Amino acid sequence: QSGAHVPVLVIGTGYGGSVAALRLAQAGVDVQMVEMGMAWDTPGADGKIFANTTNPDGRSYWLRTHTKQPLSNFLGFPIDREIPLYTGILDAEEFAGITVYQGRGVGGGSLVNGGMAVTPKRENFPAILPSVNVDEMYNTYYPRANTNLGVGLIDPAWFDTTDCYQYARVGRKQAQRSGFPFVFVPDVYDWDYMKQEALGTVPKSALAGEILYGNNYGKKSLQKTYIAQIRATGKVNISPLHKVTSVAPAVGGGYTVQIDQIDTTGNTTTTKTVLADKVFFAAGSVGTSKLLTMLKATGKLPNLNGQIGQGWGDNGNVMVGRANWWWDATGSLQASIPCGGIDNWAAGGAFAEVAPLPTGIETYASFYLSITKNPNRAQFSWNAATNKVDLSWQQAWKQPGIDMARSIFDKINATEATVYRSDLFGVNKIWGDLLTYHPLGGAVLNKATDNYGRLQGYSGLYAIDGSLIPGNTSVNPFVTITALAERNIENIIAHDL
Template sequence: MSRVLKRRQFLQGSLAAAASVGVSAVRASAVRTKEDYIEAIVIGSGFGGAVASLRLGQAGIETIVLERGRRWQITDAGDTFSTYQKPDGRSTWLSPTTVIFDQVPIDVYTGVLDIKRGNGIIAYRGAGVGGGSLVYNGVTYQPTQELFYQVFPRTINYEELDRVYYPRVRSILKPSQIPDDVLQTNYYLSSRIFLEQAAKAGLKARKLDMAVDWDIVRQEIAGQKVPSAITGQVYYGINSGAKNSLDRNYLSMAEATGKVEIRPLHVVTAIEESDKERFRIVCNQINEQGTVIAQKSFVCRYLFLAAGSIGTTELLLRAQANATLRRLNNQVGKFWGTNGDGVGAVITNGPTNPTQGGPAATVIEHLDNPIAPVVTEQLTFPIVPEGVITSVGLAIAKPEGYLTYNTSTQSADLFWPSNSANNQKNAQALEYTYQLLNQANSTTLAQPLDFSSTAHPLGGATIGAVCNTYGQVQGYRNLFVVDGSLIPGSTACTNPSFTIAALAERCMDRFLNRST
């Protein structure tokens, strides 16, 4: 058996993300507390929730952030997160096994990475104070105006986003490109090869803007910090502190206002209309093993939903099914998409150091692809053998997916038409890009492109369907969606985090400047 065939078989069994069904929080003898009133509540602390909490705090509005996950503070010992080599419960949200790479038995714990297994797709999402920023690659990527309007309505002014809101987010996340001295180390060999292969194929390639502290990466290289980014430890969290996750900027700034309190390990179970345009939020406080230790109820004047595409949509669908938000329309759960995510792996000649040098630092932009615009970003992958380079492709996925509420499980079911004409077109476009790379570099695909999972679930409470262009839910003056649920399936060949945050900044500006 040839070396290439062995690699193909290995990748076929490994790259497709194996996932286990998450374990629901176990109900114990919970104590129901009295109902508290708070001016504003934010559900979730990812990119939308972090923006909302900071701007509410700066406006002097008393705010509570309810986050289902725990807080993850970087330690001097460099042992905050689990590693790929020794995964434990910290890796995965309330599951008896890990959910990516290999299904390794672990203790059930409120870990950082969660999964939603749907019909036709698997969606990954973060859990913890900082949401998806704990487990993402730090890519801070702005779409072009032309592609933006292939997804979003013209009622959103791209020039205003470009002039005001993207720079505002950038000023806090402080993204930067990988410095040349770091890129030239052996840890980032795959990134250099990726750029070289693109140049040989005549494709545009460049460094990505990353929410990464490259000085800390330099300290890793010098042996002054635990090796983490340089060894590709991305999806369970980076122990050195090199990743500028939201808990270290937006959320810490929100808490510093003295008006914002973040409550980790609070799982929201219900949203109800109260009186006088107020809302009642019911939640379970859990411990780190998922056991319910208290049931709580809050009433607020302003409610901001930021639990991510899956979480926010599920809360709205449950409220609709239980008639606790009677004015929701029948568009809730629709217009969901995967951002066109597709994983590829190329077998090349010579060493690649494929498991090291993270997070994703380089991108090939093939926006003039004759089939459909695509980009592909080089990734580190802990299970990839030497001689293989992995990457993720992004395209413009039509919002053809949807979520419905399952009353028997009291959760949302996810559906994705994986073989739709648009998805096949995107797959062909990405394959065309890889063909150019392979022809120019004498490389080969290790396996067919894998579109079975997404790290970028988007939609379910979208602009123009469930919400207006400023995130206000139709029929409710004081209910807002500020996360990826707003976005109809795609952020136009870019990673969503930057656009989610920019749109949230725009939503909060309109909210704070309106007559209340």
């Protein structure tokens, strides 16, 4: 309600926001969550809540009239198509040098992601978050995050025999033939459900190629985990299709938060003003960074420090495909949920997930998403001419990540006498290097904030999402985002309530 006064307002309903809201509610605090995307709780005309990857429609993209698929081409042909303008689930947000994919809706990135739930190797952690106590993270907060997210591992015996992971077994064999360790990657997908999909006894999700545009059945998104717990407290109100546009100190204490209510074509229908004692920025690395950069530059929150908008990285994401010989068929049925990776982090700076290419036909292609130790960092800045926030990332800054990924795939190609595919990301383009799925940083812990996410310069303002992590987590990021949020909110509840 416009004019309302709330103790806590949380901007965004992804991992960071959900952890904050749950723990605050359990501590007895009433929480208002504000989410610019939709609720994703109502089936469309086809009886399903989410669209399939092979048949994108309005539900698939955030306010676009043309899809922007991460794999833009197949066999040399562009595969993007026209769709109706709608507040769909996947945002392909374009900056000058990079497209950043993000989830939109109640559940944030958990709605669209692959569910790969990876805890970094302990020895890599000090480089990820140098000011955070390693023992506390590995003894308390990573286990807490993994339990609450419902993380599990594929049954290795089933992996060895099921048709839908033929592609991953080829990935394992080829990695091992080149001397690289292959590791199973945990996931929040319900592995028992997937076995039933393979038996044909339940509606299919992973085995119907669902990923990117939502998952109708087997994946435990935040809707089924943290947000279900949040609803059970009865102390949290969630407002979808509401976008925060301003936060500024209120006369007499607290913060005035301005919120646009939007319709499903993105038009503002109402503007609301809420007074909040405390505000948690959990709009994701990009969303939080854009808000804070704008608020500092336009004089709404001038006391935020100079670290705002700094330290942004792409988690070193690069994608690539390889063409196999006919004896290494990767299967026409491919589970959309990756379950294994090639670990060459210590020696080559790359951890490569063996990813599906669920086209429904045999492609003889191996496909990979690599996370690399790319050291490049960008910054957000306010552009007064366009009234927008820019990101300084440049296309050429992906080169170190490509070189690190090649530490794995050049060797595999040499061993197997195979070549890279050049038809997946354009015409004669080998590397998927114009995008990231893993934006990180912009309000870095212990720099823009104190060591627990309290924004410097104001009391009662917090960042509690991927913006806290300076650009890289060495693996997929959401378990680390969740664990860090669990750590920070515990300290905030103990000292600030």
